[in-house]
Amino acid sequence: MTHLRWPVALAAVVVALVMQVSLFPHVAWHGVVPNLCLLVVVAAALTVEAPFALLLGFTAGLALDLAPPADHVAGRWALALTVAAFLAARVRQDQKPSALAVVGTVAAASFVATSLFALSGVLLRDPATSVAGLLEVVLVALVWDVLLTPFVLPPLMRLFARLHPQWATS
Known part of the structure; x- marks a missing residue:
């Protein structure tokens, strides 16, 4: 089943991306939408x-x-989600993470990734990014991501575990 790992993971990213840019802008809170791509990466x-x-x-x-x-300048989300993946992978041990650890990991990854994206916008002088609005954007994104965690992470984690059982946590 390991040969299906990349196609399934990329399909999950595509579904998350399509929902994130087409469906969720209609329920944006202060202009911020949930980052489903981040949730796929953390899973x-x-x-x-x-x-x-x-x-x-x-x-x-x-x-x-x-x-x-x-x-925005391409590469900012790529950097942010790569760092989030690194941090989330550091949480993974040889046993299955608890529900609290999963939610905590999503919260930390969301905070770090959104902050990194926003701060890179400030450093690159992105006109759409202001220092004053950074904290609000980061906190709203964190709330969105944590609220969707129970609905997104468990099925994705089971899917990834089935596709590559020798690396999956038990």
Whole structure:
């Protein structure tokens, strides 16, 4: 089943990306939508080996950078989701993470990734990014991601575990 791992992971990223850019803008809270691509990456990082999760994080981030209506410098989400994958993979141990650890990991990954994306916008002088609005954006994104965690992470983690059982946590 390991040969299906990449196609299934990329399909999960595509579904997440399409929902994130087409459906969720209609329920945006203060202009911020849930980052489903981040949730896919964290699910992979908590379930399978780190190199796979890092590459998936970069791929998902790059797709997010290039998907319309992106109006920022490409590479910012790729960097942010790769760092989030690295941090989430560090949480993974030899045993299955508890529900509290999963939610905590999503919260930390969301905070770090959104902060990194926002701060890179400030450093690159992105006109759509202001220092004053950074904290609000980061906190709203964190709330969105944590609220969707119970609905997104468990099925994705089971899926990744079935596709690569020798690396999956038990």
